[in-house]
Amino acid sequence: xxxxxxxxxxxxxxxxxxxxxxxxxxxxxxxxxxxxxxxxxxxxxxxxxxxxxxxxxxxxxxxxxxxxxxxxxxxxxxxxxxxxxxxxxxxxxxxxxxxxxxxxxxxxxxxxxxxxxxxxxxxxxxxxxxxxxxxxxxxxxxxxxxxxxxxxxxxxxxxxxxxxxxxxxxxxxxxxxxxxxxxxxxxxxxxxxxxxxxxxxxxxxxxxxxxxxxxxxxxxxxxxxxxxxxxxxxxxxxxxxxxxxxxxxxxxxxxxxxxxxxxxxxxxxxxxxxxxxxxxxxxxxxxxxxxxxxxxxxxxxxxxxxxxxxxxxxxxxxxxxxxxxxxxxxxxxxxxxxxxxxxxxxxxxxxxxxxxxxxxxxxxxxxxxxxxxxxxxxxxxxxxxxxxxxxxxxxxxxxxxxxxxxxxxxxxxxxxxxxxxxxxxxxxxxxxxxxxxxxxxxxxxxxxxxxxxxxxxxxxxxxxxxxxxxxxxxxxxxxxxxxxxxxxxxxxxxxxxxxxxxxxxxxxxxxxxxxxxxxxxxxxxxxxxxxxxxxxxxxxxxxxxxxxxxxxxxxxxxxxxxxxxxxxxxxxxxxxxxxxxxxxxxxxxxxxxxxxxxxxxxxxxxxxxxxxxxxxxxxxxxxxxxxxxxxxxxxxxxxxxxxxxxxxxxxxxxxxxxxx
Amino acid sequence: xxxxxxxxxxxxxxxxxxxxxxxxxxxxxxxxxxxxxxxxxxxxxxxxxxxxxxxxxxxxxxxxxxxxxxxxxxxxxxxxxxxxxxxxxxxxxxxxxxxxxxxxxxxxxxxxxxxxxxxxxxxxxxxxxxxxxxxxxxxxxxxxxxxxxxxxxxxxxxxxxxxxxxxxxxxxxxxxxxxxxxxxxxxxxxxxxxxxxxxxxxxxxxxxxxxxxxxxxxxxxxxxxxxxxxxxxxxxxxxxxxxxxxxxxxxxxxxxxxxxxxxxxxxxxxxxxxxxxxxxxxxxxxxxxxxxxxxxxxxxxxxxxxxxxxxxx
Numbered sequence: 009x010x011x012x013x014x015x016x017x018x019x020x021x022x023x024x025x026x027x028x029x030x031x032x033x034x035x036x037x038x039x040x041x042x043x044x045x046x047x048x049x050x051x052x053x054x055x056x057x058x059x060x061x062x063x064x065x066x067x068x069x070x071x072x073x074x075x076x077x078x079x080x081x082x083x084x085x086x087x088x089x090x091x092x093x094x095x096x097x098x099x100x101x102x103x104x105x106x107x108x109x110x111x112x113x114x115x116x117x118x119x120x121x122x123x124x125x126x127x128x129x130x131x132x133x134x135x136x137x138x139x140x141x142x143x144x145x146x147x148x149x150x151x152x153x154x155x156x157x158x159x160x161x162x163x164x165x166x167x168x169x170x171x172x173x174x175x176x177x178x179x180x181x182x183x184x185x186x187x188x189x190x191x192x193x194x195x196x197x198x199x200x201x202x203x204x205x206x207x208x209x210x211x212x213x214x215x216x217x218x219x220x221x222x223x224x225x226x227x228x229x230x231x232x233x234x235x236x237x238x239x240x241x242x243x244x245x246x247x248x249x250x251x252x253x254x255x256x257x258x259x260x261x262x263x264x265x266x267x268x269x270x271x272x273x274x275x276x277x278x279x280x281x282x283x284x285x286x287x288x289x290x291x292x293x294x295x296x297x298x299x300x301x302x303x304x305x306x307x308x309x310x311x312x313x314x315x316x317x318x319x320x321x322x323x324x325x326x327x328x329x330x331x332x333x334x335x336x337x338x339x340x341x342x343x344x345x346x347x348x349x350x351x352x353x354x355x356x357x358x359x360x361x362x363x364x365x366x367x368x369x370x371x372x373x374x375x376x377x378x379x380x381x382x383x384x385x386x387x388x389x390x391x392x393x394x395x396x397x398x399x400x401x402x403x404x405x406x407x408x409x410x411x412x413x414x415x416x417x418x419x420x421x422x423x424x425x426x427x428x429x430x431x432x433x434x435x436x437x438x439x440x441x442x443x444x445x446x447x448x449x450x451x452x453x454x455x456x457x458x459x460x461x462x463x464x465x466x467x468x469x470x471x472x473x474x475x476x477x478x479x480x481x482x483x484x485x486x487x488x489x490x491x492x493x494x495x496x497x498x499x500x501x502x503x504x505x506x507x508x509x510x511x512x513x514x515x516x517x518x519x520x521x522x523x524x525x526x527x528x529x530x531x532x533x534x535x536x537x538x539x540x541x542x543x544x545x546x547x548x549x550x551x552x553x554x555x556x557x558x559x560x561x562x563x564x565x566x567x568x569x570x571x572x573x574x575x576x577x578x579x580x581x582x583x584x585x586x587x588x589x590x591x592x593x594x595x596x597x598x599x600x601x602x603x604x605x606x607x608x609x610x611x612x613x614x615x616x617x618x619x620x621x622x623x624x625x626x627x628x629x630x631x632x633x634x635x636x637x638x639x640x641x642x643x644x645x646x647x648x649x650x651x652x653x654x655x656x657x658x659x660x661x662x663x664x665x666x667x668x
Numbered sequence: 669x670x671x672x673x674x675x676x677x678x679x680x681x682x683x684x685x686x687x688x689x690x691x692x693x694x695x696x697x698x699x700x701x702x703x704x705x706x707x708x709x710x711x712x713x714x715x716x717x718x719x720x721x722x723x724x725x726x727x728x729x730x731x732x733x734x735x736x737x738x739x740x741x742x743x744x745x746x747x748x749x750x751x752x753x754x755x756x757x758x759x760x761x762x763x764x765x766x767x768x769x770x771x772x773x774x775x776x777x778x779x780x781x782x783x784x785x786x787x788x789x790x791x792x793x794x795x796x797x798x799x800x801x802x803x804x805x806x807x808x809x810x811x812x813x814x815x816x817x818x819x820x821x822x823x824x825x826x827x828x829x830x831x832x833x834x835x836x837x838x839x840x841x842x843x844x845x846x847x848x849x850x851x852x853x854x855x856x857x858x859x860x861x862x863x864x865x866x867x868x869x870x871x872x873x874x875x876x877x878x879x880x881x882x883x884x885x886x887x888x889x890x891x892x893x894x895x896x897x898x899x900x901x902x903x904x905x906x907x908x909x910x911x912x913x914x915x916x917x918x919x920x921x922x923x924x925x926x927x928x929x930x931x932x933x934x935x936x937x938x939x940x941x942x943x944x945x946x947x948x949x950x951x952x953x954x955x956x957x958x959x960x961x962x963x964x965x966x967x968x969x970x971x972x973x974x975x976x977x978x979x980x981x
Contacts, residue, residue, distance in 0.1 A: 295858055333854060333857050334851070334852065334854065351857060352857055412759075415758075415766075415868055416865065421755060423727060423728055423752055424727075424752070427730060430731045434735075618719065631735065635719035638717075640715070640718070641722050642721075643725050644711075644721040644725045645708050645711040645715060645721075646708070646948070648711055648747075650951070650952050651756075651951075652704070652747055652751050653701075654756055655746075656746075657697070657700045657959045658959065658962070659763070659780070660700060661959065662764055663783075664784055664787045665764070666828065667828050668788040668791045668824075668825055668882075
């Protein structure tokens with residue numbers, strides 16, 4: 009016993025100086041990449057050598073491996089990505105030979121295997137099109153293995169590849185001396201439920217990958233400043249005028265990087281919660297130098313509040329990139345690394361760059377730590393993350409102002425603020441009957457439906473849930489959902505089950521309608537009627553009563569409120585009835601049937617009725633019809649038409665210059 | 669000095685014909701009401717018996733507005749938060765200079781065209797009244813002038829439309845394409861922004877120059893009893909070019925007065941919260957006074973230009 013203890017201590021003793029605590033993985037490392045890559049900035053070619061170690065973490069053996077080659081989406085206009093994009097009006101007519109991008113496998117061998125080391129797999133390479141059978145699409149390929157990889161077994165491959173950097177089409181590419189390099193290397197798919205989950209690259213879909221360690225060395229001319237996923241370990245200057253930058257990060261599922269001659273680099277350590285710090289690197293365009301503080305503050309607020317809501321940010325580094333103008337790389341997320349986006353004229357109260365910065369940082373949770381399948385369940389990352397950015401923005405900065413640009417200059421309307429409930433409701437209102445939220449990303453009717461269902465409706469659903477469950481329970485629930493699924497691939501059911509667990513009831517009635525349904529939630533007050541009850545007249549048990557003048561002091565009213573469900577989504581709602589004199593009653597309605605009447609016999613009339621007075625259901629597409637006043641406000645239309653008329657009169661007066 | 673003399677003379681003439689300014693203002697108000705009334709009903713119907721009316725009385729309810737916007741049709745779509753204060757003015761100037769008004773709903777464009785047509789008719793009356801010695805407004809004289817010169821002014825309007833829509837429109841599109849192509853190749857957004865501002869200023873200068881030429885063409889038509897509009901226009905162009913300093917100086921001085929007045933209006937407007945009936949009423953009076961003043965400045969411009977023309981002739 010003592011001997012064992014001694015040996016154990018000795019091993020630990022030797023391990024401590026070697027293994028930095030920051031390098032202890034947080035989760036099983038399924039897909040580990042060690043890469044040495046060289047970017048030739050003359051030809052825009054990346055030559056890479058990738059050592060991939062992949063573990064079969066399932067219960068099923070497999071004798072093939074599937075990979076993504078995302079950049080082949082940009083090799084010609086027949087790829088699925090560009091075919092889908094062209095339907096949305098994206099043209100490539102001005103593309104030259106050097107503008108296209110691609111990724112080629114030069115060699116692929118099994119290594120570190122007793123029997124099959126050196127086995128070439130390229131001859132078995134086959135392009136696959138699991139989503140649309142478009143044979144021109146080469147964004148997914150598979151290789152056949154000479155043996156089956158058993159559950160728990162690991163295979164190590166040595167790949168040599170060549171990636172041609174495209175002119176920016178979407179999210180990645182080169183613009184002038186700025187490179188944004190994402191989805192750029194042969195990346196293994198996810199082996200899940202006995203099959204490979206490896207979708208083609210679509211114009212409105214994102215990604216899905218397994219967790220692992222990325223140990224990457226990037227060589228390029230020394231004049232470039234570089235940023236990437238993970239910790240920046242070191243830089244080595246080479247004799248040929250190049251430098252090699254070493255980045256390392258465990259427990260992530262992707263690696264992206266950027267390089268530019270122009271970046272201004274700012275680094276700050278930020279203690280977001282007592283005892284926990286993160287090193288923030290901000291890579292800024294020189295013409296946005298004056299926005300540095302706003303960017304930095306936005307990242308800090310994002311880390312701080314996201315940690316409170318969804319669990320402490322576990323990584324030691326975060327890099328925020330201010331994307332180059334025209335690079336089409338703005339507003340994208342990668343683990344510990346993301347791009348923001350701003351304009352050189354900033355105004356207080358306009359969430360630029362804060363909105364996008366918080367959103368893209370937030371993806372470190374909803375996509376990064378909680379590794380949902382973005383191809384299949386886009387709302388689980390975009391919807392939840394939109395909720396994250398909205399609540400964090402409102403918490404940190406308050407309600408944003410309405411703004412409009414005139415002559416390219418943003419003007420703030422301080423008399424108009426945007427409440428949290430307005431985030432996303434308009435796009436949901438316009439697309440609610442197009443699709444359900446739960447669709448594969450490329451199978452939405454239109455791009456705006458993908459956006460509205462994945463981002464807006466997802467966000468509104470979260471806000472609705474928050475208000476239905478109560479803030480405290482919801483906060484506990486969402487934190488639990490988050491932490492429970494870090495470094496996992498949760499599916500919608502996993503989320504539903506956590507919600508039901510905390511709600512204390514099976515919430516599938518809600519999700520069936522909101523996630524899988526394509527109906528709208530719309531409750532309204534149709535009318536209020538106050539009818540004076542007439543005195544008894546006629547026969548009453550053989551007694552005949554004649555019409556008499558009612559007593560003036562105690563009239564009775566039969567007051568009626570009709571509440572209607574105009575949409576297909578059924579939720580329980582409260583109905584507030586307010587009587588003259590201020591008496592209020594809250595009625596409960598299960599909201600199931602098409603309508604419900606509330607009838608009272610009272611000495612005072614009903615003044616006002618509101619369905620969902622607490623504004624629980626932010627999914628309600630028409631909030632205006634939720635309330636009814638016996639005496640509606642008469643001055644509001646006058647006030648606003650008067651303001652509108654001033655605009656019209658001024659326009660008339662100004663536009664006469666065109667003709668007289 | 670001659671600019672100031674004629675400006676002061678023009679101002680006095682305008683003061684003496686204040687009834688004409690009032691008439692023009694009333695016509696502006698009535699014409700605007702043709703759309704304001706349906707807009708009022710549109711807002712009233714949408715707000716209905718909802719409690720949102722109370723919120724709208726206190727301020728602008730953004731949530732309600734999004735709902736209204738999503739169901740609005742035609743000219744209703746122009747009801748946006750930007751109608752508040754400075755937004756209304758900036759939006760109009762940008763729409764005019766960058767020809768963005770062409771994207772307005774067809775019903776609004778037709779309405780605008782009809783107003784310009786009406787104004788073309790009225791302009792004959794304005795110039796005719798100012799051309800009298802001493803200028804004195806009577807309905808009879810005003811409408812006599814308006815009717816007499818309408819065919820000529822209509823011709824000038826057609827030429828003016830041709831110049832603005834085809835020539836200036838092409839120029840604006842060309843500027844726009846330069847900005848767009850610069851945006852595609854620029855290192856930052858600053859270059860296209862600066863180009864955009866420069867082109868807007870150039871467009872404004874050209875626009876105002878054309879406007880000056882058309883103004884003097886109308887003045888010449890009345891004061892020289894010209895019957896050929898093309899000769900009037902050429903003669904006007906010749907006059908403006910020959911007296912560039914005086915004609916431009918006078919115009920730009922009054923343009924500066926308009927800008928100053930607009931700034932004053934915006935400042936006052938932003939100080940008054942429209943939360944009660946009386947404050948709404950006060951804002952209405954301020955707004956209408958602003959429009960009245962703008963119409964007054966337009967008359968002042970005509971009278972000063974006429975006087976300058978007579979002075980330099």
